[in-house]
Amino acid sequence: DQQVKQNSPSLSVQEGRISILNCDYTNSMFDYFLWYKKYPAEGPTFLISISSIKDKNEDGRFTVFLNKSAKHLSLHIVPSQPGDSAVYFCAASRNNDMRFGAGTRLTVKP
Amino acid sequence: NAGVTQTPKFQVLKTGQSMTLQCAQDMNHEYMSWYRQDPGMGLRLIHYSVGAGITDQGEVPNGYNVSRSTTEDFPLRLLSAAPSQTSVYFCASRGLAGDKYEQYFGPGTRLTVT
Numbered sequence: 001d002q003q004v005k006q007n008s009p010s011l012s013v014q015e016g017r018i019s020i021l022n023c024d025y026t027n028s029m030f031d032y033f034l035w036y037k038k039y040p041a042e043g044p045t046f047l048i049s050i051s052s053i054k055d056k057n058e059d060g061r062f063t064v065f066l067n068k069s070a071k072h073l074s075l076h077i078v079p080s081q082p083g084d085s086a087v088y089f090c091a092a093s094r095n096n097d098m099r100f101g102a103g104t105r106l107t108v109k110p
Numbered sequence: 111n112a113g114v115t116q117t118p119k120f121q122v123l124k125t126g127q128s129m130t131l132q133c134a135q136d137m138n139h140e141y142m143s144w145y146r147q148d149p150g151m152g153l154r155l156i157h158y159s160v161g162a163g164i165t166d167q168g169e170v171p172n173g174y175n176v177s178r179s180t181t182e183d184f185p186l187r188l189l190s191a192a193p194s195q196t197s198v199y200f201c202a203s204r205g206l207a208g209d210k211y212e213q214y215f216g217p218g219t220r221l222t223v224t
Contacts, residue, residue, distance in 0.1 A: 043114070046212040100152035
């Protein structure tokens with residue numbers, strides 16, 4: 001069973017606009033959530049995270065929002081840049097178990 | 111620091127062959143893990159280790175063995191390869207101090223089983 005879901009396989013936005021990537025999870029026991037970015041032929045790289053005791057975490061152009069009652073998190077990128085084009089994975093963790101979504105391919109057009 | 115390194119980058123196996131995917135990290139991380147990435151499935155945890163001599167199963171452990179004799183190395187063994195094991199394999203590591211779970215990933219090994 002897929003406990004972490006990213007329902008949009010792809011997203012295309014214009015440079016300078018906001019990118020919003022969404023993620024849903026089913027297991028309420030997850031207590032830490034992360035976003036990873038992946039370029040082709042490379043391993044995923046950590047982007048931003050949030051603990052379940054918070055509802056927002058911001059790092060420069062990247063903000064992650066967590067809605068625990070809806071079991072939903074989102075990643076906002078403002079402003080989007082062409083270099084942000086990559087596959088984005090959300091992940092949810094409890095203890096030593098981490099589950100990933102299937103990924104969303106973001107394309108930022110100049 | 112080299113971070114997390116994986117060898118080989120590419121491998122082709124015939125059904126029934128065995129092989130070991132190597133993973134090493136130089137960050138003195140206690141936690142190491144193996145994932146496989148398949149189209150439309152994201153990354154799925156195969157096995158993980160929280161220190162030398164300690165390993166545990168993840169979400170999809172069948173067909174794979176691991177051992178952790180040192181802090182630095184965490185090899186993944188396929189005892190009898192099957193076409194269903196065709197995938198991209200990623201090794202990752204992180205420290206266990208604090209409450210952060212960010213893992214550092216290696217560049218991956220692309221495995222094809224024919």
